[in-house]
Amino acid sequence: MIEPKILKGFRDSLPKAETYKQTLIDTIKNTFRLNGFSPIDTPALEYSDILLGKGGGETDKQVFRFKDNGDRDIALRFDHTVPLARFSALNYENLVFPLKCYQISKVWRGEKPQKGRFREFTQCDFDILGSDSIYSDFQVLFLIYKCFKNLNVDNFKIHISHRGLLNEYLKTKNIANDDNEILKILDKLKKIGIDKVKESLYQTGLSEMDVNSILDFISVKDINELINLIGMENEYLSLLNDVFDQIKLLNLSDYFVLDTSITRGLDYYTGIVFETFLSGVEFMGSVCSGGRYDNLSSLYINKKISGVGGSIGLDRLISALTELKKCSFDNIKSADFLITNQKWAFKLLDLLNKNNISSDIYCGNKSLGHQFAYAQQLSIPFVVFSYSEEKDKYSIKNIKKMEIYDDISFDFILGLSNDKT
Amino acid sequence: MIEPKILKGFRDSLPKAETYKQTLIDTIKNTFRLNGFSPIDTPALEYSDILLGKGGGETDKQVFRFKDNGDRDIALRFDHTVPLARFSALNYENLVFPLKCYQISKVWRGEKPQKGRFREFTQCDFDILGSDSIYSDFQVLFLIYKCFKNLNVDNFKIHISHRGLLNEYLKTKNIANDDNEILKILDKLKKIGIDKVKESLYQTGLSEMDVNSILDFISVKDINELINLIGMENEYLSLLNDVFDQIKLLNLSDYFVLDTSITRGLDYYTGIVFETFLSGVEFMGSVCSGGRYDNLSSLYINKKISGVGGSIGLDRLISALTELKKCSFDNIKSADFLITNQKWAFKLLDLLNKNNISSDIYCGNKSLGHQFAYAQQLSIPFVVFSYSEEKDKYSIKNIKKMEIYDDISFDFILGLSNDKT
Numbered sequence: 001m002i003e004p005k006i007l008k009g010f011r012d013s014l015p016k017a018e019t020y021k022q023t024l025i026d027t028i029k030n031t032f033r034l035n036g037f038s039p040i041d042t043p044a045l046e047y048s049d050i051l052l053g054k055g056g057g058e059t060d061k062q063v064f065r066f067k068d069n070g071d072r073d074i075a076l077r078f079d080h081t082v083p084l085a086r087f088s089a090l091n092y093e094n095l096v097f098p099l100k101c102y103q104i105s106k107v108w109r110g111e112k113p114q115k116g117r118f119r120e121f122t123q124c125d126f127d128i129l130g131s132d133s134i135y136s137d138f139q140v141l142f143l144i145y146k147c148f149k150n151l152n153v154d155n156f157k158i159h160i161s162h163r164g165l166l167n168e169y170l171k172t173k174n175i176a177n178d179d180n181e182i183l184k185i186l187d188k189l190k191k192i193g194i195d196k197v198k199e200s201l202y203q204t205g206l207s208e209m210d211v212n213s214i215l216d217f218i219s220v221k222d223i224n225e226l227i228n229l230i231g232m233e234n235e236y237l238s239l240l241n242d243v244f245d246q247i248k249l250l251n252l253s254d255y256f257v258l259d260t261s262i263t264r265g266l267d268y269y270t271g272i273v274f275e276t277f278l279s280g281v282e283f284m285g286s287v288c289s290g291g292r293y294d295n296l297s298s299l300y301i302n303k304k305i306s307g308v309g310g311s312i313g314l315d316r317l318i319s320a321l322t323e324l325k326k327c328s329f330d331n332i333k334s335a336d337f338l339i340t341n342q343k344w345a346f347k348l349l350d351l352l353n354k355n356n357i358s359s360d361i362y363c364g365n366k367s368l369g370h371q372f373a374y375a376q377q378l379s380i381p382f383v384v385f386s387y388s389e390e391k392d393k394y395s396i397k398n399i400k401k402m403e404i405y406d407d408i409s410f411d412f413i414l415g416l417s418n419d420k421t
Numbered sequence: 422m423i424e425p426k427i428l429k430g431f432r433d434s435l436p437k438a439e440t441y442k443q444t445l446i447d448t449i450k451n452t453f454r455l456n457g458f459s460p461i462d463t464p465a466l467e468y469s470d471i472l473l474g475k476g477g478g479e480t481d482k483q484v485f486r487f488k489d490n491g492d493r494d495i496a497l498r499f500d501h502t503v504p505l506a507r508f509s510a511l512n513y514e515n516l517v518f519p520l521k522c523y524q525i526s527k528v529w530r531g532e533k534p535q536k537g538r539f540r541e542f543t544q545c546d547f548d549i550l551g552s553d554s555i556y557s558d559f560q561v562l563f564l565i566y567k568c569f570k571n572l573n574v575d576n577f578k579i580h581i582s583h584r585g586l587l588n589e590y591l592k593t594k595n596i597a598n599d600d601n602e603i604l605k606i607l608d609k610l611k612k613i614g615i616d617k618v619k620e621s622l623y624q625t626g627l628s629e630m631d632v633n634s635i636l637d638f639i640s641v642k643d644i645n646e647l648i649n650l651i652g653m654e655n656e657y658l659s660l661l662n663d664v665f666d667q668i669k670l671l672n673l674s675d676y677f678v679l680d681t682s683i684t685r686g687l688d689y690y691t692g693i694v695f696e697t698f699l700s701g702v703e704f705m706g707s708v709c710s711g712g713r714y715d716n717l718s719s720l721y722i723n724k725k726i727s728g729v730g731g732s733i734g735l736d737r738l739i740s741a742l743t744e745l746k747k748c749s750f751d752n753i754k755s756a757d758f759l760i761t762n763q764k765w766a767f768k769l770l771d772l773l774n775k776n777n778i779s780s781d782i783y784c785g786n787k788s789l790g791h792q793f794a795y796a797q798q799l800s801i802p803f804v805v806f807s808y809s810e811e812k813d814k815y816s817i818k819n820i821k822k823m824e825i826y827d828d829i830s831f832d833f834i835l836g837l838s839n840d841k842t
Binding site for chain 2: 001002003004005006007010011012013014015016018019021022029033034035036038039040041042043044045046047049050053061064066067068069072074076086087089090091094095096097098099100101106108110120128130131132133135136138139142146246249250298299300301302334335338341343345346347349350352353356357358359360361362363364365374377378
């Protein structure tokens with residue numbers, strides 16, 4: 001016998017939990033579709049040099065990389081953005097730009113498993129390629145808002161900044177330190193808190209005045225404060241201004257906030273950047289992040305394909321909703337009806353199917369009592385357990401109310417399926 | 422610059438093709454759900470000894486297997502059946518049996534790429550675990566029928582046999598040769614044809630009489646012929662008899678056929694086995710295969726968990742439909758409406774979204790003519806290109822008819838979305 005163990009950081013998903021997850025995915029997919037985004041698919045495995053082309057040292061260490069039987073150096077994708085850039089370069093001639101696309105599937109990272117972090121997880125990516133227009137930046141932000149609304153997650157805030165702002169600010173303040181180093185420290189603010197950020201900034205050798213300047217910058221709360229602080233208009237500010245104008249126009253100010261501490265660690269961002277937090281569990285990290293990455297495709301093609309997009313981390317979202325006690329799947333039913341193990345079962349199943357009503361047939365030899373218990377465990381509300389061909393009538397048990405309905409017509413069964421009792 | 426190449430045997434899926442594929446998946450998922458099957462999910466990566474526990478030499482060579490950073494011997498799954506057996510053993514205490522579950526996702530095999538065969542492909546598996554009952558065998562067969570019906574694939578035939586029949590027959594004919602060797606030859610019948618099967622049988626050292634006996638066996642066309650040939654009733658025959666009785670009862674005889682040449686190569690089948698062929702492209706192989714595998718879980722648990730299930734090979738199905746010219750996605754629209762790049766665009770998008778109507782916003786700075794061309798390329802039927810706030814009226818272009826509709830109300834737009842012109 002082989003021990004049925006599973007790899008650390010990997011998980012099985014059981015029927016009720018997976019049904020819940022699939023419901024979220026269906027909602028997200030439908031939102032993407034309603035907003036004009038089409039699905040694409042790329043391979044899970046790619047040549048390593050494609051995936052790691054612009055990766056930093058961190059990513060390299062985390063990737064599942066190996067030689068295949070043909071001695072090719074290959075790896076499992078660790079995100080969808082890099083494969084998308086490769087995809088857009090390889091299929092350039094067969095794509096219509098601006099390309100609005102989405103991909104919902106697994107990615108793999110060998111990072112240390114911890115709460116809400118796994119080695120295999122589902123990313124829901126949405127991107128617009130081939131457009132510099134602010135319409136694409138705003139469309140991406142609007143899409144995030146629509147997704148969370150449609151998921152009935154109400155207490156969310158999308159934090160927005162622009163990757164170029166900090167550099168601009170450091171320049172005006174004559175702070176000559178390494179921008180990227182500062183940027184990476186600020187990126188950790190929500191995880192480690194303001195005191196540790198301060199400490200880390202001092203450790204880079206910055207003066208007290210410079211550290212305070214940086215803290216002033218990241219504590220800015222709206223566009224006007226930011227204009228006051230930077231003391232001049234620039235293209236980044238004007239872009240953010242236009243975005244917040246659209247937000248106001250659509251009455252969405254409750255869901256968006258300027259947050260200059262958002263920088264996104266990854267090298268490839270070049271413009272607007274955003275993260276999404278659920279109120280009360282901000283410490284769990286962003287559940288939907290992204291931004292503009294205008295130079296990524298140029299790694300693979302001698303053409304500029306601007307990109308802006310984001311990704312919903314579905315597993316982290318489910319962890320966050322669980323933490324908020326907003327995720328319950330114990331009562332998800334596997335079907336509307338259970339039909340007991342009788343010869344006429346498949347005829348009734350077929351009739352119910354044709355009326356778009358789901359129905360399970362008990363596929364064992366156990367007693368009727370056992371079959372009722374099975375229905376209860378699977379949260380199936382009704383069991384059809386007897387049929388008189390002569391009368392064309394059924395007998396049904398309502399599992400929750402513990403009631404028996406005799407001499408029931410098929411039409412009555414159709415009605416029951418809409419009954420939430 | 423890095424050449425944007427893709428691994429041999431792997432594919433990108435472009436928007437229209439992927440939209441088509443997702444539509445098939447949605448139909449299959451919905452059919453599973455209507456029949457009381459719930460989704461589950463298992464990791465893409467498992468310990469190699471788990472996956473290869475009962476694999477033959479062929480499987481071993483085909484698997485993507487490697488050492489991870491922690492020096493663990495791991496591999497990508499090559500099917501869903503073996504991981505499901507491991508899943509049922511590991512989660513035994515938390516599952517309700519009989520378990521009806523499905524899993525639609527990728528599997529990987531390093532086999533030589535050829536027409537309709539890839540190294541990464543999507544399998545739609547459905548299984549019933551923990552039941553010996555004939556209800557489960559028939560439910561699985563019925564589910565295949567429902568899937569292809571709902572996919573609007575009409576010319577299909579499900580070929581059924583029982584794995585034990587051949588052994589029984591060889592015994593009665595006193596043919597003492599290796600059953601498995603004969604079984605593997607017969608399994609190739611649809612690929613290599615009867616003459617080559619005959620030749621291979623002779624090569625095993627069988628006498629002319631024995632070869633003819635075997636050819637008699639595999640040319641049997643229905644249950645009665647089979648009873649005549651074997652000359653006695655046995656448990657395998659009686660099971661098949663009951664299955665064909667149910668098929669008759671449900672008027673499905675056009676879709677099912679007894680086919681004693683079906684054996685399924687894989688070692689783990691123990692009972693009923695089946696394959697599904699589309700008329701006219703039988704040479705492309707089975708698009709949905711499976712059977713009963715009662716001992717598979719015993720590799721991982723000291724309990725008997727009987728299993729019966731099948732798998733739709735989605736990529737091969739699409740190849741077969743393409744060959745039959747029944748698969749067209751060139752005209753799949755990415756949205757019902759395109760809204761041109763104007764300030765009021767997101768307001769209208771939001772209104773359409775709330776009415777469940779899909780709508781794209783043009784996210785570039787190109788001319789109106791260019792935007793009309795974009796709509797045409799994406800098969801979007803209507804473009805909303807102007808709005809008068811004063812009159813609350815829109816102007817729309819019907820792309821196919823090349824007509825302009827002016828002074829259109831929002832209600833008229835809602836009506837257009839149902840218009841198939």
